[in-house]
Amino acid sequence: xxxxxxxxxxxxxxxxxxxxxxxxxxxxxxxxxxxxxxxxEVLDVPPGDVSPLAGVELTAPGDITVIDHPDDAGxxxxxxxxPGSEAEHADLFAAYIVYRRPAGGSDEEWxxxxxxxxxxxxQFVDGHDPDFPVIxxxxxxxxxxxxxxxxTEVMGEPVIAQEVASGQxxxxxxxxxxxxxxxxxxxxxxxxSRARMGATMYxxxxxxxxxxxxxxxxxxxxxxxxxxxxxxxxxxxxATIASLTILGRVARKVAxxxxxLIVPNRDPVVYTVAEEAVKQAYLEAGRPDSYDxxxxxxxxxxxxAFVAGVNGIMMRQKPATNFYMGMFWAESLxxxxxxxxxxxxxxxxxxxxxxxxxxxxxxxYTLIGExxxxxxxxxxxxxxxxxxxxxxxxxKAILMVFITLGMxxxxxxxxxxxxxxxxxxxxxxxxxxx
Amino acid sequence: MKRTVPLMIVLVxxxxxxxxxxxxxxxxxxxxxxxxxxxxxxxxxxxxxxxGSLSRLHGHKVRNKAPNWPYSLAVLVPMYLLxxxxxxxxxxxxxxxxxxxxxxxxxxxxxxxxxxxxxxxLAFYIASAAFRAFRAKSxxxxxxxxxxxxxxxxxxxxxxxxxxxxxxxxxxxxxxxxNAAKRAIGLGVGFGILATQLKIIFGVERNWLGGAGE
Numbered sequence: 001x002x003x004x005x006x007x008x009x010x011x012x013x014x015x016x017x018x019x020x021x022x023x024x025x026x027x028x029x030x031x032x033x034x035x036x037x038x039x040x041e042v043l044d045v046p047p048g049d050v051s052p053l054a055g056v057e058l059t060a061p062g063d064i065t066v067i068d069h070p071d072d073a074g075x076x077x078x079x080x081x082x083p084g085s086e087a088e089h090a091d092l093f094a095a096y097i098v099y100r101r102p103a104g105g106s107d108e109e110w111x112x113x114x115x116x117x118x119x120x121x122x123q124f125v126d127g128h129d130p131d132f133p134v135i136x137x138x139x140x141x142x143x144x145x146x147x148x149x150x151x152t153e154v155m156g157e158p159v160i161a162q163e164v165a166s167g168q169x170x171x172x173x174x175x176x177x178x179x180x181x182x183x184x185x186x187x188x189x190x191x192x193s194r195a196r197m198g199a200t201m202y203x204x205x206x207x208x209x210x211x212x213x214x215x216x217x218x219x220x221x222x223x224x225x226x227x228x229x230x231x232x233x234x235x236x237x238x239a240t241i242a243s244l245t246i247l248g249r250v251a252r253k254v255a256x257x258x259x260x261l262i263v264p265n266r267d268p269v270v271y272t273v274a275e276e277a278v279k280q281a282y283l284e285a286g287r288p289d290s291y292d293x294x295x296x297x298x299x300x301x302x303x304x305a306f307v308a309g310v311n312g313i314m315m316r317q318k319p320a321t322n323f324y325m326g327m328f329w330a331e332s333l334x335x336x337x338x339x340x341x342x343x344x345x346x347x348x349x350x351x352x353x354x355x356x357x358x359x360x361x362x363x364x365y366t367l368i369g370e371x372x373x374x375x376x377x378x379x380x381x382x383x384x385x386x387x388x389x390x391x392x393x394x395x396k397a398i399l400m401v402f403i404t405l406g407m408x409x410x411x412x413x414x415x416x417x418x419x420x421x422x423x424x425x426x427x428x429x430x431x432x433x434x
Numbered sequence: 435m436k437r438t439v440p441l442m443i444v445l446v447x448x449x450x451x452x453x454x455x456x457x458x459x460x461x462x463x464x465x466x467x468x469x470x471x472x473x474x475x476x477x478x479x480x481x482x483x484x485x486g487s488l489s490r491l492h493g494h495k496v497r498n499k500a501p502n503w504p505y506s507l508a509v510l511v512p513m514y515l516l517x518x519x520x521x522x523x524x525x526x527x528x529x530x531x532x533x534x535x536x537x538x539x540x541x542x543x544x545x546x547x548x549x550x551x552x553x554x555x556l557a558f559y560i561a562s563a564a565f566r567a568f569r570a571k572s573x574x575x576x577x578x579x580x581x582x583x584x585x586x587x588x589x590x591x592x593x594x595x596x597x598x599x600x601x602x603x604x605x606x607x608x609x610x611x612x613n614a615a616k617r618a619i620g621l622g623v624g625f626g627i628l629a630t631q632l633k634i635i636f637g638v639e640r641n642w643l644g645g646a647g648e
Contacts, residue, residue, distance in 0.1 A: 073460040136460060167459035174456050181452075184625075188632055236473060238627045241634065241642055250642040268484030269477055275487075277641060297491045298484030304552035305545075316502065330556060337559040351623040353616055361567040369619040373626030376639065384638045392629045399621060 051150040052092060060154045061096060061122070061144045066161035069125060072166030074136030076127035079144075083122055085152060090118075090397050094147045098124050100132070103139035103160050110143070127165070134165050157433040183398070188391030208347055208365035209378045212323075215345050216253050219320035225260035226250075227319040229310060229335065231326020232303060233352070235269045236238055239351050242373045243281030243326035244270070244277055246349070249379035250323065251281035256289060260314060263296040264305045271298040307331040311338045323350040324363070325372065328355045336362035349375060441637045448635030488513070514542055581607060 027286065061084045069076035082184050086093040096116040101109040113132040126142075127134035135138070143158040188299070195201065219226045228250060230243040247263065263278060265271035275296040282291035283376055293401065299309045314322070322339040324332070332348075332355040340362045348359035349367030349434045359366045367375055370392070377385035413419060447469065454462050500506075519622035520537035523529025528536040570576040587593030588604020633639035 051639050071458050073463050075460070167461075169457055169459050169558055171456055171458045184628060185632070188629060194640070234473075234477070238630050242626075242630055245639055245641040262542075265484075268480035268482075269483055271482055271487060273642060276643075280641075294491050294494060296487075298487040300488075301481075301484075302545075302549065304549040308548070308552050309628060312505075330553065333559045334552070334556055337563055351619075351626070353619050353623075356619070357567075358563060361563045368622075370622035372625035373630045374621075376630075376641070385633070388629045388633050388638065392625050395625050395628075396621070 015296060030229045034277060051152065053089065053148055053150060056089070057085075058089075058146070058148075058154045060156035061086070061146055061313050062156050064142050064144060064156070064157075064159040066140070066142060068163045068166055069127070071168055071171045071173055072127075072165075074165045075123055075134050075167050076427070077134055077140070077161065077163070078422070079124045079126060081122050081144050081156075084146055084156070092148050092150070093118050093217055094149050096122070096124075097145045097147055097153070098126065098249045099143045099145065099395070100126065101158075102143050104143045105141065136167055139164050144206070148396070151245055184391075187394045187398075188388060191387040191391035191394065192384055193387075195383035195390075198383070201383075201386045201390050203374075203378065203386060206367070206371055206374070206378060208349065208367045208371065209375050210343075211347060211365045212250060212379070214255065215321040215323075215347055216250065216257055218345055220257040220259045222320040224320035225262050225317055226254055226321045227262045227264075227310070227313065227317075227339075227344070228323040228325070229264060230270055230274055231324075231328055232266045232306065232331065233270075233327035234267045235273060237327050239327040239372060240267075240270055242376060244273055245376040246323075246325050246372075247274060247378065248277040248281050249376065251278040252285050255282040255285035255287045258287070258290060262317070262319065264299040264306070264310050264313065265297065266299060266301060266303075268298055268301075271296065303329065303331060307334050310335060311327070314338050314342045314344070318342055319344050322346045324350070324359065324374075326350065328352055328359075333358040333362065339363075437640075437643065440643055441640070445635055445637065448631070485513070512540065 018287055061081045063082040065080045067078050067080075068074075071076050074184055082094075097112055098114045098116065099110045100113045101111065111131065111132065113126055116122070126140075128133075140161045141158050142161060143156050145153050145155045147153050216226060228247055230247055231237070231240050234238045235241070250407055251261060261278065263274050278296050279288075279291055282288050300306050313319070315338070319339075319342070322336075322344045324335060324339075325348070328350050329333070329352070332352070332382075333349070336346060336348060336359055346363040347365045347367075348363040349372040350356065350359060351369050351372055353369070356366065356368055360368075374389050376393075377389050413422070451469070452466065454490045475501050489510065492509050494500070495503045495506040496510070516537050519529050520531050521536060525532075525535060528534070531537055533539070533542075564582075568575075568579045568582060570579050584600060585607055587596065588601040593600035593604070630639065634642065
């Protein structure tokens with residue numbers, strides 16, 4: 001019963017991954033790349049026999065204001081300007097072109113650093129284009145021209161930038177992240193200290209972790225090897241590190257039971273760490289002689305070649321137990337389904353939400369998301385490790401309170417049609433990074 | 435010493451990276467870039483160890499005529515021969531990386547089709563896994579089956595022809611119950627990553643040190 005409900009939700013998650021992206025885009029006043037395309041399109045328009053602007057007095061955009069971009073490395077400037085007569089001839093207007101040169105430079109030094117297509121406003125962030133970098137502390141001069149569909153370009157007056165670009169030592173948009181980090185760090189350290197003082201901590205049992213001993217015992221009884229796949233990601237992935245810590249615990253039990261272990265690796269750095277972890281586990285178990293140097297090996301960096309290799313191992317050597325812990329992509333189902341067909345008991349753990357339904361369907365036990373990170377603490381029973389889990393739970397409790405609060409306030413506002421608690425609602429519902 | 439030095443490197447590096455996240459200044463960005471550039475450098479050297487591991491494992495099998503040893507030969511021969519063709523031999527004898535060289539032929543006409551074949555197997559495995567997951571053996575399994583049918587029908591044109599409510603209900607399931615589960619897992623994962631990183635940075639978790647951990 002308890003497995004079906006998450007499965008229902010997670011199958012939906014996999015289907016949702018097939019949907020079109022729901023990424024939010026950062027509003028940038030004018031992207032040079034897009035703008036350049038727009039400009040080319042404009043210039044493709046064949047000029048008419050007689051320009052509708054012939055004889056019309058056009059004024060150029062002006063009042064250029066340049067300010068330093070906040071919270072950056074000192075490589076961007078924000079330009080604002082007032083429009084010229086484009087508003088009166090909106091149907092004939094194409095784009096603004098932004099020119100820049102070092103302050104006091106010659107006319108040859110003017111270069112076009114960006115184009116603002118029609119309808120994109122009168123603001124421009126200079127420094128986005130790596131071909132035209134803004135140098136910190138350097139004074140610049142700007143001029144804006146208005147380009148019309150008949151290729152008439154009305155050039156504005158040059159203006160020396162009022163500010164120069166400078167880098168900041170603190171990102172003000174990340175204040176809330178800092179506060180949240182400090183709270184969470186404080187909680188985790190509080191539980192670390194409690195654990196160190198010997199406080200008893202209860203952790204709810206997780207079936208997948210409790211089954212590890214049973215799975216190793218089964219392989220021992222059957223006289224068959226155990227296969228451990230530490231994911232396909234590299235060492236910089238935290239899921240891989242979590243997997244390697246579990247590998248150490250599993251290898252120690254494997255060494256105690258004198259069972260064969262197979263650890264194929266996709267990443268060479270992961271391979272070296274995995275080899276050391278297994279070697280150490282055998283040493284700790286008091287059986288360094290039982291360690292087989294060929295048990296941990298590098299297979300290939302190619303994703304599907306790795307899958308083919310591991311599937312071959314499963315079908316030839318028929319391991320009694322398969323562990324899939326770490327980060328997996330499209331190969332998750334191919335691995336787990338082959339393992340299922342080979343008759344092995346399978347325990348998987350990943351934080352890849354999209355791959356979870358496949359593991360839940362094909363494996364006997366699955367560690368879902370954070371359970372992968374908690375497994376090491378569960379297996380070690382070390383007080384400090386347990387403390388980290390309790391700290392994690394406390395963080396989640398705080399977050400749940402905030403989510404509930406935000407939800408209730410949002411509903412109250414809808415029902416009462418008021419904005420009385422808007423500030424509080426904003427605090428708990430707005431983006432954490434500006 | 436063997437344990438303290440790696441732990442200190444991790445502690446200093448970890449704390450530095452946490453602080454760096456809040457500093458947008460160019461100096462901070464340069465520190466980040468210089469620190470992270472070590473990852474591919476170490477990776478390149480570790481690849482040599484990886485190739486050594488593969489050679490040792492399969493060489494052992496070939497030498498001892500272990501079961502299926504010809505497969506090991508099929509790994510070793512191309513692994514050493516193809517770089518020779520690609521990098522050392524002239525084009526007149528099939529060398530170089532461009533067609534019609536041996537390397538290009540092996541890559542384009544052997545490796546790529548085999549990889550595509552492996553990937554295409556996924557379709558059959560999905561069918562097999564779906565059959566197992568969607569068997570209506572209990573109330574909840576039946577509910578799962580019905581939900582899956584609604585969502586799937588909502589994604590294909592025939593679903594809309596059968597009932598205009600299919601896409602709407604399907605979308606609602608994806609946007610609300612599904613998203614709620616996804617975000618809950620995401621939050622848990624986020625905190626899990628945070629706790630694991632802290633454990634590593636402050637030396638609570640030392641298993642990754644291997645032989646130097648204890």
